[in-house]
Amino acid sequence: SQTIHQWPATLVQPVGSPLSLECTVEGTSNPNLYWYRQAAGRGLQLLFYSVGIGQISSEVPQNLSASRPQDRQFILSSKKLLLSDSGFYLCAWRTSGGQETQYFGPGTRLLVL
Amino acid sequence: EDQVTQSPEALRLQEGESSSLNCSYTVSGLRGLFWYRQDPGKGPEFLFTLYSAGEEKEKERLKATLTKKESFLHITAPKPEDSATYLCAVRRAQGAQKLVFGQGTRLTINP
Numbered sequence: 001s002q003t004i005h006q007w008p009a010t011l012v013q014p015v016g017s018p019l020s021l022e023c024t025v026e027g028t029s030n031p032n033l034y035w036y037r038q039a040a041g042r043g044l045q046l047l048f049y050s051v052g053i054g055q056i057s058s059e060v061p062q063n064l065s066a067s068r069p070q071d072r073q074f075i076l077s078s079k080k081l082l083l084s085d086s087g088f089y090l091c092a093w094r095t096s097g098g099q100e101t102q103y104f105g106p107g108t109r110l111l112v113l
Numbered sequence: 114e115d116q117v118t119q120s121p122e123a124l125r126l127q128e129g130e131s132s133s134l135n136c137s138y139t140v141s142g143l144r145g146l147f148w149y150r151q152d153p154g155k156g157p158e159f160l161f162t163l164y165s166a167g168e169e170k171e172k173e174r175l176k177a178t179l180t181k182k183e184s185f186l187h188i189t190a191p192k193p194e195d196s197a198t199y200l201c202a203v204r205r206a207q208g209a210q211k212l213v214f215g216q217g218t219r220l221t222i223n224p
Binding site for chain 1 (some may be wrong): 117
C-alpha cells in the first residue's frame with residue numbers, strides 16, 4: 001500500500017530564515033505530487049505540482065519554491081520566510097494516469113515569528 | 114473561475130440525529146468531485162470521488178450524492194467519532210491539475 005510522509009511535523013522559524021519541508025511517497029512509482037497550504041480559517045490552496053523529476057509548476061506567485069530531486073520526493077523551500085508564510089502545509093500525491101483522487105500527507109505546521 | 118461553496122459552516126447534532134452537508138460548485142466541465150474528512154491538526158482523509166451526476170457512494174454512515182450543480186454528504190445516525198471538518202473539492206475537466214476546495218463544514222456530534 002502507498003504511504004506519504006512529511007517532516008517536520010511542526011516548525012517555528014524567525015522571519016528571514018530559510019525553509020525546507022520534505023515529502024516522500026512510498027509504494028508507488030511516478031506519482032503526481034502537490035504542495036498545498038491551508039491558512040487558518042481558509043480553504044486549501046495549491047502552491048506547486050509536479051508530474052515528474054525536475055518538472056515543477058507554480059500555481060501562485062509567492063516567496064516559496066519547490067523541487068523534485070527524486071521520483072518520490074518533493075521539497076518546499078524558501079530563502080527568506082515572511083510572516084505571511086505561516087500555515088499548515090500539506091503534500092499530496094495521485095497516480096499519474098487514470099484515477100483523479102489526491103491523497104494527503106499528515107502536514108507540517110509552520111509558524112513564522 | 115471555479116468555485117466551491119459548502120454549507121453550513123458549522124453543524125452541531127445529537128448522536129443518532131441524521132443530517133446532510135451541502136457542496137455547491139461552479140466549474141467548467143467537471144472531472145471529479147471529492148469529499149475529504151479532516152481532523153484537527155491532521156491532513157485530509159479521502160472519503161469519496163464522484164464523477165457524474167446521479168452517482169452515489171456509501172461508506173459506513175456516510176453517503177455522497179452528486180447532481181450537476183451540487184453534492185450532498187448524508188450522515189445517518191452519526192456517532193461522536195464522526196465529528197470532524199468535511200471538505201469538498203472539484204477538479205475541472207481541462208487544464209489545471211489543482212483541486213479547488215470549499216471552506217469546509219465543521220461537524221460536531223454530541224453524545
